[in-house]
Amino acid sequence: xxIERAEAARIAQLARLAISDExxxxxxxxxxxxxxxxxxxxxxxxxxEPLTAFAPPEAALRRDEPDGRTLDAEAAVAxxxxxxxxxxxxxxxxxxxxx
Amino acid sequence: xxASEVWSLPARAVAERVRTGQLxxxxxxxxxxxxxxxxxxxxxxxxxxxxxxxRDRAAREAPRSGRLAGVPVLLKDNLCTTDHPTTCGSRIxxxxxxxxxxxxxxxxxxAGAVIVGKGNMxxxxxxxxxxxxxxxxTRNPYDLARVPGGSSGGPAAAVAYGLVPLALGxxxxxxxxxxxxxxxxxxxxxxxGRLSRYGLVAFGSSLDQVGLxxxxxxxxxxGYAVTAGPDPFDASMREGPAPxxxxxxxxxxGLRFGWPANLWREGVDEGIVAALERAAGALERAGAVRVxxxxxxxxxxxxxxxxxxxxxxxxxxxxxDGVRYGQRAxxxxxxxxxxxxxxxxxxxxxPEVRRRILLGTYALSAGYHDEFYLKAQRARTRIAREYAAxxxxxxxxxxxxxxxxxxxxGEKTGDPLAMYLSDIxxxxxxxxxxxxxxxxxxxxxxxxxxxxLLGPADAEPLLLRAARALEVDxxxxxxxxxxxxxxxxPGSR
Numbered sequence: 344x345x346i347e348r349a350e351a352a353r354i355a356q357l358a359r360l361a362i363s364d365e366x367x368x369x370x371x372x373x374x375x376x377x378x379x380x381x382x383x384x385x386x387x388x389x390x391x392e393p394l395t396a397f398a399p400p401e402a403a404l405r406r407d408e409p410d411g412r413t414l415d416a417e418a419a420v421a422x423x424x425x426x427x428x429x430x431x432x433x434x435x436x437x438x439x440x441x442x
Numbered sequence: 443x444x445a446s447e448v449w450s451l452p453a454r455a456v457a458e459r460v461r462t463g464q465l466x467x468x469x470x471x472x473x474x475x476x477x478x479x480x481x482x483x484x485x486x487x488x489x490x491x492x493x494x495x496x497r498d499r500a501a502r503e504a505p506r507s508g509r510l511a512g513v514p515v516l517l518k519d520n521l522c523t524t525d526h527p528t529t530c531g532s533r534i535x536x537x538x539x540x541x542x543x544x545x546x547x548x549x550x551x552x553a554g555a556v557i558v559g560k561g562n563m564x565x566x567x568x569x570x571x572x573x574x575x576x577x578x579x580t581r582n583p584y585d586l587a588r589v590p591g592g593s594s595g596g597p598a599a600a601v602a603y604g605l606v607p608l609a610l611g612x613x614x615x616x617x618x619x620x621x622x623x624x625x626x627x628x629x630x631x632x633x634x635g636r637l638s639r640y641g642l643v644a645f646g647s648s649l650d651q652v653g654l655x656x657x658x659x660x661x662x663x664x665g666y667a668v669t670a671g672p673d674p675f676d677a678s679m680r681e682g683p684a685p686x687x688x689x690x691x692x693x694x695x696g697l698r699f700g701w702p703a704n705l706w707r708e709g710v711d712e713g714i715v716a717a718l719e720r721a722a723g724a725l726e727r728a729g730a731v732r733v734x735x736x737x738x739x740x741x742x743x744x745x746x747x748x749x750x751x752x753x754x755x756x757x758x759x760x761x762x763d764g765v766r767y768g769q770r771a772x773x774x775x776x777x778x779x780x781x782x783x784x785x786x787x788x789x790x791x792x793p794e795v796r797r798r799i800l801l802g803t804y805a806l807s808a809g810y811h812d813e814f815y816l817k818a819q820r821a822r823t824r825i826a827r828e829y830a831a832x833x834x835x836x837x838x839x840x841x842x843x844x845x846x847x848x849x850x851x852g853e854k855t856g857d858p859l860a861m862y863l864s865d866i867x868x869x870x871x872x873x874x875x876x877x878x879x880x881x882x883x884x885x886x887x888x889x890x891x892x893x894x895l896l897g898p899a900d901a902e903p904l905l906l907r908a909a910r911a912l913e914v915d916x917x918x919x920x921x922x923x924x925x926x927x928x929x930x931x932p933g934s935r
Contacts, residue, residue, distance in 0.1 A: 351800065358756060358803040359763070359780070360796055361788030373858050374801055380859055381745045381814065384821045392820040395648075410674065418541045424770035431765050436779050 345375045448473035453513045453607040453661040457554065460512035468501040470512030471556040478604035487580050488590075488600040489516065492559025496525045500556045508554025509668055515550055516600045516609040519560040520567055521652070522641035523547055530643050531563040531575040531593075534762050534790030536769035544641020545676065546610060546652050546669045553668040561596030561609060565792045566759065567617055567645045569593045570864045573855050574794040581851070582624060584889055588848040591621030594655070598625040601655045608665050609655040614646050615747050616843075616868025618653030619880035619894060623843035626882045626890030628662050628909065630654045633899045634875035635680035638673035644758040646751035647678070649872040659910040663690040666902060680899075690906035695729035697908065700836035702737030705867070710845045713886025714893075721840060721883055721893040721912055728911040733836040738828045740866035742821060747869045748862055749805045749818035756802030759795070762787065797858060826874040833898040838908055842867045843880040843894040847887070871896055879905040881912050
């Protein structure tokens with residue numbers, strides 16, 4: 344299973360990662376090697392094997408806020424690169440919007 | 443008692459002295475810093491952050507009556523703490539400071555332990571050598587040209603050279619057991635869902651487990667007893683109380699241990715094969731019974747893991763986007779929010795994290811999801827069944843922790859697949875959700891060698907009893923004594 348450079352670039356875009364052309368070339372080869380290795384799973388003939396289940400059937404319903412412990416707004420934005428009045432600041436999402 | 447004597451005490455002996463007033467919490471916490479760290483930390487680089495004021499404050503606040511009174515503990519830097527930074531070995535978190543302590547950290551503090559700092563790690567726990575830390579590698583205290591293993595290499599090395607008697611790591615594919623083996627200390631990966639992960643920064647959520655390092659089996663049991671058990675803040679925990687490990691010295695008479703010798707017929711270092719034979723002999727002398735059988739080769743587990751863990755990582759690490767916390771790419775020429783994400787993540791994550799996010803994104807992407815992700819989920823079921831079948835025939839499995847002794851720095855960083863294959867014996871336990879314990883078996887060629895014990899879910903008491911049998915057996919003597927005798931200080935070269 345060989346990954347082409349263009350495919351690696353498409354995946355990087357999906358993953359929201361800015362990656363240099365030089366690194367994309369290297370990554371395409373490395374990912375191809377790992378995927379070729381992963382193909383060894385075909386030897387296990389997994390046709391009717393069920394998918395691994397994560398949620399045990401007995402998993403109990405829990406309250407959303409155990410013990411009422413929550414983060415207040417001030418603490419929530421304390422680590423933000425940019426914030427103002429309890430809000431996170433980001434570059435414009437929608438521009439040139441006519442009223 | 444001088445600092446040089448205190449640092450080498452077992453955690454339980456430190457706590458006993460603090461409880462009876464023979465030792466202050468501050469003196470207990472500082473012993474490793476006054477002694478071994480002053481000599482070796484600069485070379486080994488096990489610690490990412492610590493400071494005297496924070497240690498003093500923690501020592502003052504530590505209850506003097508707890509099970510771990512005054513015991514200094516180093517935490518892998520992906521466990522959240524309010525009094526130290528939490529970097530995950532990455533630049534992307536910048537100066538982020540957690541607003542809360544992880545549950546396991548809170549439990550350690552309540553038991554009297556003093557959190558002395560944060561240990562080095564591969565970025566976001568992705569690596570097997572600690573070379574992928576954004577803050578420089580940790581070196582193996584037995585040979586500074588070699589890696590300490592990873593991803594919890596800092597905590598493992600710190601326990602090995604004597605900074606602390608107890609440390610916490612996380613184990614997603616072997617990240618506690620493999621560095622424990624490379625550094626000649628004990629490393630326990632508990633049953634999935636037995637130690638709370640509230641406050642552990644997520645990597646592969648169906649695989650991640652908080653684990654422990656120690657030099658003495660009894661210390662490991664004490665650390666487990668303090669940290670394990672239900673937590674309403676972690677919805678993935680097993681129901682009911684954690685197993686009682688107080689019988690860790692109870693012996694192994696009649697215990698049946700599996701001996702899947704086909705796994706080390708080739709590709710495993712002869713010093714490690716010899717350690718396996720010694721361990722089996724010791725267990726038999728203690729009254730256990732060897733049960734030979736064939737087991738599924740670990741290559742399938744590695745292939746499965748690197749599809750599932752990366753898929754989960756690509757999702758978990760989506761939260762690092764430069765908006766709510768951490769580092770943000772410089773505003774300068776950034777046009778829109780999408781570019782902010784791309785640049786922040788591209789610049790903030792290191793090479794191995796970028797590689798794994800890409801692999802995981804690919805395995806989950808339209809058109810490849812069935813071929814890779816779903817197939818790996820089916821393989822995971824098969825592997826878990828293989829372990830279940832083994833445990834129908836024996837109580838524990840004995841196998842290598844690693845195929846080789848510690849490798850040299852730089853040896854595998856250019857070849858991701860070679861690095862991934864160093865986890866060939868540890869990954870299965872994470873896929874199956876079962877506990878595993880790496881036990882040091884002395885040195886071969888001057889480097890630590892180890893064996894691994896695996897058991898079914900909640901077999902921690904059995905694993906500790908078997909490890910104790912190895913600890914007290916005639917050949918190794920007390921593990922810690924062997925450690926004191928055999929350890930070659932890096933600086934004594």
